[in-house]
Amino acid sequence: xxxxxxxxxxxxFGESHGPSVGLIIxxxxxxxxxxxxxxxxxxxxxxxxxxxxxxxRKEDDLPIFKSxxxxxxxxxxxxxILFENNNTRSQDYEKxxxxxxxxxxxxxxxxxxxGFEDYRGGGHFSGRLTVCLVGAGVVAKKLLAKSQxxxxxxxxxxxxxxxxEKGLQKAIDAKDSVGGIVACSATGLPIGLGEHFFxxxxxxxxxxxxxxxxxxxxxxxxxxxxxxxxxxxxxxxIENAQGNTTTNHAGGIVGGITNxxxxxxxxxxxxxxxxPKEQFSYNWETNQQENFSIKGxxxxxxxxxxxxxxxxVTAIVLTDLMLLEQQLKRVY
Numbered sequence: 261x262x263x264x265x266x267x268x269x270x271x272x273f274g275e276s277h278g279p280s281v282g283l284i285i286x287x288x289x290x291x292x293x294x295x296x297x298x299x300x301x302x303x304x305x306x307x308x309x310x311x312x313x314x315x316x317r318k319e320d321d322l323p324i325f326k327s328x329x330x331x332x333x334x335x336x337x338x339x340x341i342l343f344e345n346n347n348t349r350s351q352d353y354e355k356x357x358x359x360x361x362x363x364x365x366x367x368x369x370x371x372x373x374x375g376f377e378d379y380r381g382g383g384h385f386s387g388r389l390t391v392c393l394v395g396a397g398v399v400a401k402k403l404l405a406k407s408q409x410x411x412x413x414x415x416x417x418x419x420x421x422x423x424x425e426k427g428l429q430k431a432i433d434a435k436d437s438v439g440g441i442v443a444c445s446a447t448g449l450p451i452g453l454g455e456h457f458f459x460x461x462x463x464x465x466x467x468x469x470x471x472x473x474x475x476x477x478x479x480x481x482x483x484x485x486x487x488x489x490x491x492x493x494x495x496x497x498i499e500n501a502q503g504n505t506t507t508n509h510a511g512g513i514v515g516g517i518t519n520x521x522x523x524x525x526x527x528x529x530x531x532x533x534x535x536p537k538e539q540f541s542y543n544w545e546t547n548q549q550e551n552f553s554i555k556g557x558x559x560x561x562x563x564x565x566x567x568x569x570x571x572x573v574t575a576i577v578l579t580d581l582m583l584l585e586q587q588l589k590r591v592y
Contacts, residue, residue, distance in 0.1 A: 264468060268400065268580040272392040274345075276381030280324075282342040283392040285399060287583065288328070290336030291592035292402060299323045299398050303343075305568040306394050320346065321391055336590070339399070343391050358545040359552050363533030370544075387473045387562065390569045397572020400579040403588060411574050413444040413567035416526065431560045437532035439474075440563030444570045446512075446523040446578060451503055453518040453581040460516025461523070461581070468573035469527055474562045477528035481511025496521075523574075529566055534558035 263271040267287045274281030303321040321343050328339030357379060360366035365385035369377045377383050401411065418427025419438035431438040454461035466478050486494050486509065496505035496514075503520040512523035534554040541552040559565065582588040 264471065265576065265580045267583040268403075268576065270393075270396045270576060272389050272396075273384075274389060274392070275378040275383040276345070276386030276388040277383075278345060278378065280342045280344045281389050281392055282326075282340065283396055285328070285339040285341075285396055288334050288336070288339055288399060289403065289583075289588065289590050289592045290334055292334040292399070293332055294325075294329055294334055294399065294402070295332055296322055298402065299395060302394050302398050302401075302568050302572070303391060306391060306565055320344070323395055334592070341392075341395050343395065345388070359541050359543050359550070361533055361554060362539050362541050362552070363530075367542075385473070387559075387565075390472060390565075393471065393569055393576075394572045397568075397575045400572070400575035403579050403592070404575055404582065406592070407448065407450075407582065407587060409446060409448040409578065409582075411444065411446045411571045411578070413442055413570040413574075415563055415567060416441040416443045418561055418563060428561060434537070436537045437535040437559070438561050438563075439476075439529045439531045440561060440566075441526055441528055442563055442566045442570055443524070443526045444567075444574055445525075446574060449512065449518045449520065449523055449578070450585075450587055451518060451520040453578070453585060453587075454513070454516050456516045461513045461518055461577075462516060462525075464577045464581070465525065465574060468577050469570065471573060472527075472566065472569050474529050474532070474566070475527050476530045478525060480513060480525040482509040483511075483526065527566070527570060529563040532559045532562045 262273060263269060265287070269286045271284045272281070273283070299322070307321060324342040324344065326340040326342060328335055328337045360370065365382065366379060369383070369385055381388065404411070415424060416422065418424045418440040419430045421427035421430070427438060427440065454464070462480050469475050469478055482489065482494060494509045496507045496510050498505055505519070505521055508521050508524060510519065511525055512518060512521040536554055538551055538553045540549050542549050579588065
């Protein structure tokens, strides 16, 4: 449902236009220094209104610690963090209540929850809740740093263009939204993280990555290109006892377990469903299909904000795996 992880377990809550969104982290080792300033860099990277192509909605996104931190350090008890919502415009959604946005969760949420869902800004389905993932990722990254594990994500293309400005211009010219490809890597991982079959590293990262709204595909290493390769070309020759390989088509994972090489994967981000371009949708009050255009504040390309969120969910997974392998201790 809204929780993920075994030892390092996170839960997110809140709605886009509610008083706040937040998270609970259970299982964080005690003694980790943690303060508001630790969150600023990553929450700034996720924000809308900062870079071209993102929503004009801007929130301060300063964490409010409610539990689990004492004298500037984690206590080992569950950590509760809130992020306030202070810049909402709920009226933008009132006039379109009867017409679910194509491509958004409006229709499925309405059917599943019988009309009781908070529809303002997408409610609990909103990308606004990704600030909670980023918050958990800040804590996870700080824990991993002690083991020299580094995670980095970057945008590889927008609207099929490696020139990101050119890709954004496509959206501007079409008065529409566009998607993109985001790549992520992790270095410094030990050999042996993950379990075969259901708790493979690919399975867990994929599970967490699909918690990011708009993720529609994922591939590790050579990914789908492997389907067109010979086995002898795809196989990564092992060079030494440390497991270093001459190539990395496996993306640092073999048999669902890390092999000590760089972890590499990519995700496909769909175009933002809220687009100003006129479309058709179904009006459940009139039982008719009608012209429909999205108004309000939305991202031209949601992929622009994904790198830091992808780093966060990767860090959450790896922290949990490191604790399970006792590579991280319960006291920092």
